[in-house]
Amino acid sequence: MPVTLEGVRFRYAAKDPEVLSGVDLSIPDGQLVALVGPSGSGKTTLLQLVGGILRPTGGRVENTVPLADMRWVFQTPTLLARQSVRQNIDVAVVSCPWGERERRMRVDEVIRDVRLEGFADAPVNRLSGGQQQRVQIARALASRPPLVLADEPTGQLDHHTTGVVLDAVRAARDRGTTVVVVTHDPYVAERCERVVALEDGVVKSDRPARGNGTDDPAPGPTAGGNGGEEAEHAA
């Protein structure tokens, strides 16, 4: 179920300048894509267009995943504060066609993925911000959605927690989930499979990530785009 954008243009109001000025992008199934770029480059807008939240003012967007089947990860977690980690994740799998036992297994699996086994029954309002973000990510991944759209999921996390989150996202990717991540963090970007760089509303570069979806970013070819700028990875 690929996502395809062809010549997508977007502006918020008729008199506003274009936020996106002809974006061509194709995301195949099961790929982990990072959208990078400076503030105001249109990353979050592009994410909303991919998710069908916004309609383009020019060009077309093809996305066969219904909105109800997509999962979103926001920069600040929104959780059921007084319910436990397990209960917060369980909310996302209620409507899945699984039996009770399988549902519990899936929930436990994602709790392990985000390394919160010891906090499974703790109320989320007693967790740290980083732990709460992990809960939100686990909730997004628990139902094995076909598409996950994440807007700065690691924006407020430390290095260690960022690594845990990336591990969980990659585990979901391995199970067939397509993940699109908007990020400012080059460390995160280079640990995805593919890095799409936006600038001034157009794709400046579209290349494989140096890490190619693993923990250790190996040097990789820089693909051409409009400008061919490489993303810098953290030391």
Add this chain to the structure above:
Amino acid sequence: MPRRRNHGRAWSRRPGRPGGSAASSGTAPQWPLGAVWRQVWRTVACQPGFVLLLVVLVAVASGGLAYAEAGMRADAFDYQSRLTAAGRYVYKASARTETGEGLISAAACANLNYAPGVRAAAGFTGGQDAYVPASVNKAPGEYLTVRTAVGDPVRVIDPSSPGRWDEGFYIDSTLAARLGVYEGMNVALTLGRDGGERTVGAQAHLIGMSARGFDQSQTLYVIGPAVGMVAECLVEYEPGAYGESARQALMAALDDGRTIVSVAPLLGGDANAVPPLDQYRARVSRYFWAVSGVVCFLVAFVPLVFRRHEFALYRSVGAGSGPTALVYAFANGLVLLAGHAAGLLWMLLAFLWVRRVWPPTPGVLAGGVGASFLLALALVVAGCVVLSRGNMATYIQKRL
């Protein structure tokens, strides 16, 4: 799954418009009822202290208002009862000669017992011969009077007594106790004086005569045949039948074409005053159930407004607006049910504790509490529907 294409200008008239049916938000996966109940239970169980606080507040509000209403009802009923006992619904018809003999037909008066709307009617003789001096042999020195009545004097004299037409004589309970007379006792009475005394034996029947002032004179009553004339005819009406039309009908029934009969309320006071039951029916607190329902709704719902992000959360993980609204509606419904039940219980117990009696018409009061619950629940459901509406895209966009 069909491919979905979004062509910018073909779909949107205004750029930047979010979501919409053409964007194919898809059908939200269905939540089985069991899942809804599970979420309801988790929502309630995860904050027991706060839930308990809400239940207490609802109980205080609903029970407090119900207690006030019960108190008003009890006071009104009590006042009405006392007025009724005192003769609020009794007309007194009088007609007598210069020497006090009665001019009202005894038969006409007694027959009023069968008139519609009449609870009891009794005629009392008048004139010098109507008051026969008497004494009880076992209590000499106590000067009594025997007076003859027709119709149903027992119920007219003592409104709490059922109608009785027993042989013997009727005496006030307090007077009887002083004289050493008990119910059913065969008493020797000496009637008359100044040489014309005669002794008769009669069975004593005790009734309460203080309600309408019949105990002011030490008078014994005997029921006689409805023949001859009476000086007074007292007629008690059912509360709904009492009024000017009843008074006119009474005058007409006793009018023999020759005698002017005066008909007036037995109790003095403002004839135009609104009866206590009518005042009660017009009371503002008859809407207590509506006030209680609104207050309880606010108690339950205002905290939800501060948690509206949870509605967005459910929507963003794919729950439809229906299941989302149901979770919170059921959770608050449980709070309202527990609160109203507790409120009704503490109201009944408090009333019993303070007044030593159950509140009047407890079924009506329970119905009022039930109406309050239903109103609060309906408002909560409507509120949850409002908070959970909107398409998923809008919720998500607000978070980005």
